[in-house]
Amino acid sequence: MSLSVETLAVTIGDKRLLNEVSVAFASGHVTAILGPNGAGKSTLMACLAGLMQPTGGRVLLDDRPRGDFERRDLARRVGYLPQEADVHWNVDVATLVGLGRFPHRGRWGETPEDRDAVTRAMAATDVGGFAKRGVSTLSGGERARVLLARVLAGEPDWLLADEPLANLDPAHQLDGLDALRRVAAAGAGVIVVLHDLNHAARVADDVLLLRDGRVVAFGPPDQVLTRDLVAATYGVDTHVGVAPGGRRFLIPTERLA
Ligand SMILES: Nc1ncnc2c1ncn2[C@@H]1O[C@H](COP(=O)(O)OP(=O)(O)OP(=O)(O)O)[C@@H](O)[C@H]1O
Numbered sequence: 690m691s692l693s694v695e696t697l698a699v700t701i702g703d704k705r706l707l708n709e710v711s712v713a714f715a716s717g718h719v720t721a722i723l724g725p726n727g728a729g730k731s732t733l734m735a736c737l738a739g740l741m742q743p744t745g746g747r748v749l750l751d752d753r754p755r756g757d758f759e760r761r762d763l764a765r766r767v768g769y770l771p772q773e774a775d776v777h778w779n780v781d782v783a784t785l786v787g788l789g790r791f792p793h794r795g796r797w798g799e800t801p802e803d804r805d806a807v808t809r810a811m812a813a814t815d816v817g818g819f820a821k822r823g824v825s826t827l828s829g830g831e832r833a834r835v836l837l838a839r840v841l842a843g844e845p846d847w848l849l850a851d852e853p854l855a856n857l858d859p860a861h862q863l864d865g866l867d868a869l870r871r872v873a874a875a876g877a878g879v880i881v882v883l884h885d886l887n888h889a890a891r892v893a894d895d896v897l898l899l900r901d902g903r904v905v906a907f908g909p910p911d912q913v914l915t916r917d918l919v920a921a922t923y924g925v926d927t928h929v930g931v932a933p934g935g936r937r938f939l940i941p942t943e944r945l946a
Contacts, residue, residue: 690716690751690846690847690876690878691713691714691716691749691750691751691752692713692714692716692737692748692749692750692767692847692878692880693711693712693713693714693748693749694710694711694712694733694736694737694746694747694748694749695711695746695747695749696709696710696711696745696746696747697709697710697711697733697736697743697745697746697747697748698710698743698744698745698746699729699732699736699741699743699744699745699902700744700745705902706729706732706902707729707732707733707736707743707902707903708901708902708903709746709903710729710733710746710899710902710903710904711746711904712897712904712907714847714878714880714895715878715894715895716846716847716876716877716878717873717874717876717877717878718873718878718879718894718895719869719870719873719879719880719881719892719893719894719895720878720879720880720881720893720894720895720896720897721881721882721883721888721889721892721893721895721896721897721910722734722880722881722882722883722896722897722899723882723883723884723886723889723896723897723898723899723922724898724899724900724905724922724923725900725922725923725924728899728900728901728902729899729901729902730851730882730899731771731772731851731882732902733899734769734771734772734849734851734880734882736748737767737769737847737849737880738767738769738771738849739755739756739763739767740769750763750766750767750847761792764791764792764843765792765793765843765845765846766845766846766847767845767846767847767849768789768840768841768843768844768845768847768848768849769840769849769850769851770836770837770839770840770848770849770850770851770853771851772851772852772855772882773852773855775832776824776825776832776836779823779824779825779826780823780824781820781821781822781823781824782811782816782819782820782821782822782824782827782835783807783811783820783821785824785835785836785839786807786810786811786816786835786838786839786842787799787803787807787842788839789806789807789810789838789839789840789841789842789843790803790806790807790842790843791843792843793806793843806842806843806844807838807842809841809842810838810839810841810842811838811842813838813841813864813867813868813871814834814835814837814838814841814861814864814865814868815834815861815864816831816834816835816838819831829856830856830857830858830861832856833853833854833855833856833857834857834861834864834865836853837850837853837865837868841868841872844877845877846877846878847877847878847879847880848869848872848877848878848879848880848881849880849881850869850879850880850881850882851881851882852882852883852884853865853869853881854866854883854885854888855884862888866888866891866892869881869892870892873894886914886919886927886939886941887938887939889910889914890910890914890936890937890938890939891936893910894909894910895907895908895909895910896908896909896910896913896914898913898918898922899922900921900922900923905918905921905922906918906922910937911937914929914937914939915929916929919939919941920945923941924944924945925941925942925943925944925945926941926942926943926944926945927939927940927941927942928940928942
């Protein structure tokens with residue numbers, strides 16, 4: 690299983706959203722995409738998800754152009770959780786999570802595998818306690834967990850998630866990160882947009898730093914989440930430390946001129 694972008698470019702009017710972006714994502718890895726607001730993170734995700742056509746370069750899935758795949762086949766292979774995803778109708782939580790199985794459904798409807806996948810996804814995101822509630826009655830963070838469960842239920846080869854932790858409390862952020870790690874440990878590729886450097890340090894096998902539509906760095910967190918590269922990407926100084934247990938942490942300390 691492979692997913693890569695080659696010299697990807699997106700230009701709208703005279704604005705270059707992405708410029709010569711080439712990355713090979715690894716299956717079995719969590720890749721965290723980081724960068725300042727407007728860096729092009731969501732644009733890259735939309736290209737990977739097939740929701741935006743690049744104006745240059747290409748997206749390759751298993752070494753074939755993304756566009757060569759049949760729609761349903763793609764939906765099974767690539768799951769996408771957009772930024773600020775919302776739900777516009779008031780189905781109950783279990784039904785909504787079950788929709789994540791839709792690309793797998795045969796003509797006989799729901800199978801035991803479908804039900805097991807939904808149960809696993811709901812457990813991973815701790816949403817079983819409100820399975821029968823209408824989605825519109827949930828808090829923002831609860832809804833975010835349900836939407837993460839829906840994409841997890843699809844058990845795609847590639848899971849794309851754009852800021853899935855944004856509305857979650859610290860405990861559920863850790864659950865979310867653990868869920869992403871488990872997806873990768875099961876062999877899928879996870880590509881996740883994050884804003885929190887410490888979440889990236891915790892979860893990522895690879896970190897992609899973007900700025901102004903270009904790749905600043907791509908590699909393991911220890912090599913990429915450094916004071917110098919974080920400064921070059923965000924224009925902030927950071928204190929880089931080691932927490933008990935050996936995990937690195939980064940605290941942005943001040944804006945650089
Ligand atoms: N249709 C459009 N026309 C012009 N500019 C656009 C369009 N869509 C996005 N942009 C711009 O492209 C840039 C990249 O946007 P993108 O959403 O990919 O950034 P991002 O890295 O995901 O940012 P954030 O962290 O704020 O979510 C931004 O400056 C945005 O304003």
